[in-house]
Amino acid sequence: MRFHVEARNITKRFGPTTALNNAGIEIAPGQTHALVGRNGAGKSTLVSILTGLQRPDEGEVLFAGEAAPGPADRDAWRRRVACVYQKSTIIPALTVAENLFLNRQGRYVKWRELRSKARDLLATYEVDVDAEALAGDLGVEQRQLVEIARALSFGATFIILDEPTARLDGPAIERLFTRMRALREQGVTMMYISHHLDEVYEICQSVTVFRDARHVMTRPVAELPHDELVSAMTGEATAVAHQTRRRAPGDLVVLEATGLSLRGRYEGVGLSVRAGEVVGLAGSASSGKIGLAETLAGLRKADSGRITVNGRRPKPGDVPAFLAAGLGFVPEDRHHEGFVPLLSVAENSTMPVMRRLGSFGLVSPGRRRTRAKQMIRELDIKTGGPDQPVAELSGGNAQKVVFARALVDDPTALVVMNPTAGVDVKSKQALLGAVEDAVERGAGAVLVSDELDDLRICDRVLVMFHGRIVKDVPRGWTDHELVAVMEGIEQ
Amino acid sequence: MSVKPFYKPDVTPGVHGPKPRLARFRDLTLVPVIVLLLVVGAFTDPVFLTGGNISNILQQQASISLLVLAEAMILIAGKFDLSLESTVGTAPAIAVMLVIPAAAGGFGLGLPGALVIPLALLVGAAIGAFNGFLIIRFQLSAFIVTLAMLIIVHGLLLGPTEGKTLFQLPDSILYLGSVTWLGLPAAIWIAGVLFAVGIFVLGYTRAGRSLYAIGGNADAARAAGIRVHRVLFGVFVIGGMLAALAGILETGRLGAIGSNMGVGWIFMVFAAAVIGGVSMDGGKGTILGALTGVLVIGLVQNILTLKGVSGFWQPVVYGAIILIALMISRIAGGKAQD
Numbered sequence: 003m004r005f006h007v008e009a010r011n012i013t014k015r016f017g018p019t020t021a022l023n024n025a026g027i028e029i030a031p032g033q034t035h036a037l038v039g040r041n042g043a044g045k046s047t048l049v050s051i052l053t054g055l056q057r058p059d060e061g062e063v064l065f066a067g068e069a070a071p072g073p074a075d076r077d078a079w080r081r082r083v084a085c086v087y088q089k090s091t092i093i094p095a096l097t098v099a100e101n102l103f104l105n106r107q108g109r110y111v112k113w114r115e116l117r118s119k120a121r122d123l124l125a126t127y128e129v130d131v132d133a134e135a136l137a138g139d140l141g142v143e144q145r146q147l148v149e150i151a152r153a154l155s156f157g158a159t160f161i162i163l164d165e166p167t168a169r170l171d172g173p174a175i176e177r178l179f180t181r182m183r184a185l186r187e188q189g190v191t192m193m194y195i196s197h198h199l200d201e202v203y204e205i206c207q208s209v210t211v212f213r214d215a216r217h218v219m220t221r222p223v224a225e226l227p228h229d230e231l232v233s234a235m236t237g238e239a240t241a242v243a244h245q246t247r248r249r250a251p252g253d254l255v256v257l258e259a260t261g262l263s264l265r266g267r268y269e270g271v272g273l274s275v276r277a278g279e280v281v282g283l284a285g286s287a288s289s290g291k292i293g294l295a296e297t298l299a300g301l302r303k304a305d306s307g308r309i310t311v312n313g314r315r316p317k318p319g320d321v322p323a324f325l326a327a328g329l330g331f332v333p334e335d336r337h338h339e340g341f342v343p344l345l346s347v348a349e350n351s352t353m354p355v356m357r358r359l360g361s362f363g364l365v366s367p368g369r370r371r372t373r374a375k376q377m378i379r380e381l382d383i384k385t386g387g388p389d390q391p392v393a394e395l396s397g398g399n400a401q402k403v404v405f406a407r408a409l410v411d412d413p414t415a416l417v418v419m420n421p422t423a424g425v426d427v428k429s430k431q432a433l434l435g436a437v438e439d440a441v442e443r444g445a446g447a448v449l450v451s452d453e454l455d456d457l458r459i460c461d462r463v464l465v466m467f468h469g470r471i472v473k474d475v476p477r478g479w480t481d482h483e484l485v486a487v488m489e490g491i492e493q
Numbered sequence: 494m495s496v497k498p499f500y501k502p503d504v505t506p507g508v509h510g511p512k513p514r515l516a517r518f519r520d521l522t523l524v525p526v527i528v529l530l531l532v533v534g535a536f537t538d539p540v541f542l543t544g545g546n547i548s549n550i551l552q553q554q555a556s557i558s559l560l561v562l563a564e565a566m567i568l569i570a571g572k573f574d575l576s577l578e579s580t581v582g583t584a585p586a587i588a589v590m591l592v593i594p595a596a597a598g599g600f601g602l603g604l605p606g607a608l609v610i611p612l613a614l615l616v617g618a619a620i621g622a623f624n625g626f627l628i629i630r631f632q633l634s635a636f637i638v639t640l641a642m643l644i645i646v647h648g649l650l651l652g653p654t655e656g657k658t659l660f661q662l663p664d665s666i667l668y669l670g671s672v673t674w675l676g677l678p679a680a681i682w683i684a685g686v687l688f689a690v691g692i693f694v695l696g697y698t699r700a701g702r703s704l705y706a707i708g709g710n711a712d713a714a715r716a717a718g719i720r721v722h723r724v725l726f727g728v729f730v731i732g733g734m735l736a737a738l739a740g741i742l743e744t745g746r747l748g749a750i751g752s753n754m755g756v757g758w759i760f761m762v763f764a765a766a767v768i769g770g771v772s773m774d775g776g777k778g779t780i781l782g783a784l785t786g787v788l789v790i791g792l793v794q795n796i797l798t799l800k801g802v803s804g805f806w807q808p809v810v811y812g813a814i815i816l817i818a819l820m821i822s823r824i825a826g827g828k829a830q831d
Binding site for chain 2: 053055076077080087089090091092093094095096100104105107108109110111113
């Protein structure tokens with residue numbers, strides 16, 4: 003058996019678009035093989051073909067040299083390939099036990115037996131989750147572990163992990179990697195999809211790059227320079243290492259918080275952001291950094307303490323008051339609070355300034371288009387035009403629309419949460435550049451991110467640990483330094 | 494150094510301990526309401542708690558409860574059916590017209606009278622199958638499809654009968670709705686047995702659990718190998734048949750098929766299902782919960798009638814009761830409703 007999994011000359015079209023164009027992948031037994039590419043490169047389509055959810059128009063899939071089972075034979079597929087999808091396939095209203103044995107309960111469900119089988123399964127894979135808990139009550143990490151355990155319980159020795167780290171924080175990612183290494187030692191073959199190239203170098207042995215629905219290259223990771231991988235993905239020979247810009251923060255304080263506390267989130271937090279300054283907020287998922295940022299943006303109300311924006315004191319938890327005071331923000335989850343998918347790019351990006359696009363409650367479509375076109379140009383949003391619904395844009399471009407909404411009113415204070423989650427390398431750069439541009443125009447920004455690379459643009463990084471700011475780290479830190487503080491290993 | 498074992502997730506879900514057992518009682522959040530209504534009823538009128546009155550309430554609710562059973566299954570599977578109430582009148586009416594002579598208002602086909610119940614069920618199944626075809630195969634919105642079908646199916650009752658009430662019915666269709674078994678009307682037994690079957694199927698069979706999976710996350714259900722389309726189609730067909738059976742019971746109880754039979758029921762059906770804890774978004778709720786919803790509505794109707802509340806004012810009270818029951822189950826259930 004040369005390859006555990008092979009996909010040969012796959013072509014898949016959806017109407018006029020070609021999602022995969024004569025592309026393929028070959029994965030050797032026992033390897034952890036990365037599949038990378040920018041949004042729209044065809045990675046998700048390959049996943050659904052390798053898991054048998056879709057049939058290729060042309061080409062074939064082989065498992066251990068044998069042809070893949072027919073499309074209706076789900077059980078045969080599941081014995082060959084397991085997948086932890088990007089979109090959770092857990093059913094929140096059912097218990098963990100039932101999720102684990104979905105459609106395998108037997109004709110009549112014996113609940114007691116089902117629960118004990120579930121407990122055994124969770125114990126086998128060392129997943130510390132209560133089998134009787136409702137799946138909807140689990141955190142992201144636990145949900146993922148349940149999905150991995152379920153995937154493996156079919157006896158598959160090939161597992162696909164589709165962006166498993168997108169919604170995990172640093173320590174959880176480390177725990178996932180430890181688990182993946184253990185699985186590899188047991189001989190499990192894995193295909194790993196991620197936007198984070200450092201993860202590819204950390205956990206994978208070989209990598210395949212897709213670009214524009216085509217296979218670009220497959221190489222062992224060890225002998226592949228970082229630059230070459232990035233240029234294979236983007237199709238450009240330019241290095242994308244972010245050029246950090248130097249700037250001198252002014253004296254004017256644009257955003258200030260004193261004595262902020264919110265039960266269960268953070269306690270006694272104070273910070274001040276000056277014009278022309280980017281302040282980073284780092285910490286693990288339970289550090290309270292998102293809760294703090296949401297309070298600073300007016301999305302949440304603190305129990306005590308006060309927030310000053312531009313010398314004004316907006317009513318806590320009142321978003322319109324914060325916006326009126328000159329604050330703009332990018333929410334943590336763009337799908338949730340970032341945009342209205344069915345509305346156009348123009349409507350989404352000008353939403354906060356509608357009042358000024360016309361009088362007597364009317365909105366002038368002409369002025370809206372003009373303003374939107376300006377934002378599209380400034381942020382380099384790849385769209386068919388201001389009238390295109392945001393739902394049709396790729397992740398990176400949708401996030402740019404969220405940025406447009408935050409920046410449309412030229413805010414003097416900016417709160418940006420996880421700006422680069424689930425976007426490709428090039429968009430990442432553009433988004434961080436947009437933050438820096440705004441700051442150079444005189445704004446002050448707070449940047450919260452789980453990605454250390456994002457935080458490199460910050461003039462200083464405040465590290466949170468268990469709801470408190472434990473350290474103010476100036477520019478020039480190393481990953482190791484920052485992580486050590488975030489993990490509470492050193493102060 | 495951090496000494497946490499690597500495999501321990503950081504956050505524990507906070508649902509260890511006895512909560513899963515409590516979850517079973519979520520079905521029963523309306524029980525206090527039912528008890529309250531029984532107490533109120535007992536103080537209102539001495540007749541209320543007599544066996545005769547209780548059996549009367551149950552018989553009146555038997556046919557509507559079958560619609561609630563059907564709607565609860567469809568809602569749990571994440572779909573919607575408004576047309577059930579029209580099937581209640583149309584299915585038995587068409588079956589009867591196929592059997593009775595032209596002089597009595599039928600089609601004059603002269604089919605044997607014993608066939609009337611199977612024919613009615615067949616008409617119900619056909620309506621459900623047509624709904625299922627449009628919604629699942631044709632991928633139309635369940636709300637709009639069944640809204641149109643609500644109008645069409647009722648029209649199929651009005652058209653052939655020209656709005657006249659059918660009085661001359663074969664004995665076979667009157668039997669189930671009027672006979673008494675072991676001291677209770679047969680309709681109560683039938684509804685009781687079907688609810689028991691419903692509770693068992695949705696709680697303890699793979700087919701029943703797949704409804705929850707489909708309503709909770711249809712993509713995940715498909716990925717788990719559940720034949721989503723086939724199951725949904727089956728649910729619509731069963732729903733239509735239950736509606737037809739409800740019509741048969743109602744026909745027997747009233748002894749005639751009026752052109753308005755079933756009209757307006759669907760609001761009560763939704764109210765009963767939703768206050769009984771069935772989510773309009775799919776994936777949540779139980780048949781037992783839906784049953785408690787039916788009982789609440791039946792008790793309220795009975796108390797209002799005993800109190801002599803004018804029929805013109807009763808809708809106001811029903812509406813208010815539904816809202817109050819929702820608030821109580823919201824407080825007892827703890828979670829925000831969707």
